[in-house]
Amino acid sequence: MLLGLYNYWVVIVLMMVGFYIVIAHGNLIKKVVGLSIFQTSVFIFYISMAKVDGGSAPILAEGIKQYSNPLPHVLILTAIVVGIATTALALALAVRIKEAYGSIEEEEIQKKDNQIC
Amino acid sequence: MDILMDVSSGLFLLVGSFLCLTGGLGILRFPDFYTRMHAVGVSDTLATAMILIGLILHNPDFFVDVKLMIILLMALFISPTASHALANAAMHNDLSKQKNDKSNSETTSSNP
């Protein structure tokens, strides 16, 4: 059972690493990096679910009987591109926050907010 | 003829992987940035070329071979240029030539 589910457990470890980076580090860019790791590990999870033993890529060709499941591939293709779009927006927001507050560390931003309020 | 192709393609692949490994070893063991660049730039380009030639010999299909040869040509252009770009950036920012671990004086982008 260990070998059968090994892939999924490694993916869960990766997801947790990304999650930890998002909640434990204060730097905004580091958080975006952690989010990106989390996203990519979810993609790995889906793609490993799609694989069929002895199958090949889902492109119809002569002489191939077994194909891997194409539906998660479609889902993840969309997800990757949406992921980059949100990452670009997050980075643009980080740049503006830096210009407005002078720093991208979470604690310093909160201190400034408390001072202003 | 088939056996000759198989053996030679296997040989090329082995040589290519060995070169890649020694390039990686070079990064770890050399003392300075410029020597590391030299080790990796030369051996990685040759390793890529060897692996691609091995793949070309392995595959009888013509169109796949043409595509692999185009990739080989581009890799021969791009890989040394990349090493040149890195070394140039280091030189331009006066990275010192002594015993130094990965220094912090390179810029992040070459926007004018």
Add this chain to the structure above:
Amino acid sequence: MAFLVGVAFAIVRMKDLLAVIMLLGIYSLLSASFFVAMDAADVAFTEAAVGAGISTLLMLVTISMTGRSEHPVRHKPLLALAVVIITGSLLIYGTLDMPYFGSAEAPIHQHAAPRYINDSMQEIGVPNIVTSVLASYRAFDTFGEVVVIFTAGIGVLALLSVVRRREYTINDDSFNHSMHEQHLILRIVTKMMIPFILLFAFYVQFHGDFGPGGGFQAGVIFASAVFLYTMLFGTSTARQVINQSFIQLLAATGVLLYGSVGIVSLLIGKEFFDYSALSADPITGQHLGILLIELGVGITVASIMIIIFFNFVGRRNNLQHKENEGD
């Protein structure tokens, strides 16, 4: 897989953001090769182009504006660690029920997938099943995705666009001449390479039916050729080559092209995005429809990536000019 975990842990520990971003690029590339091992050719292509290319580049431009290293954490994040461990163990408990990796009798392979695999050739006539599902069976979802990308581009425009003034253009030009000798080899090799990269982008765009490829990958590759040119020849030259307002128009045109294919199907009398309405023979209609919408997707993705990049770089140039004036 073990490499991935090692890289992820290294990212957690490091403080220097440049190294973190490079490690993120390596992480993306490793996951792309993992996708190839899992027979997901399209996904690997997209992940390699997008994750290891565009994402790394955007983050590099961002940290050149926001600062390179991270402040050390002041308190021990024990609560975070506890939350993470609890969530992780709950998830592992959840997977114990799952079918083994690679088994062919898993439920996800039984219901929708065989219908697509078996009927795709007769109904659509395109060998690449992923493209046929993405562009024909699930065209509406892909439409939503294109609109999401478009919205992200508009968002970045709203956040980061700078009104360019005349004196900045003159300064950038004088920069160009002094940089010419230093980057001579790079410029020459780039001039040789860019036509091939653009050709490859068109190849990927139109070959999406027969092999891995399609609109997204092609758009990203096209945009990366433009990025290469911009990085080496300066933003003012690049803006002269590719006008900002033209690119914005192009982005909107891509989305419009995609939507109008659907509207035309509606007007002819069939359902939204039903391609058999586009031509007398339904298979030809499918091919035509897929070609048009992939074109729309490619145009939109390429122009939005270019817009995002130009805005980031323009903001950075603006900051640099402000610093120079302030001295």
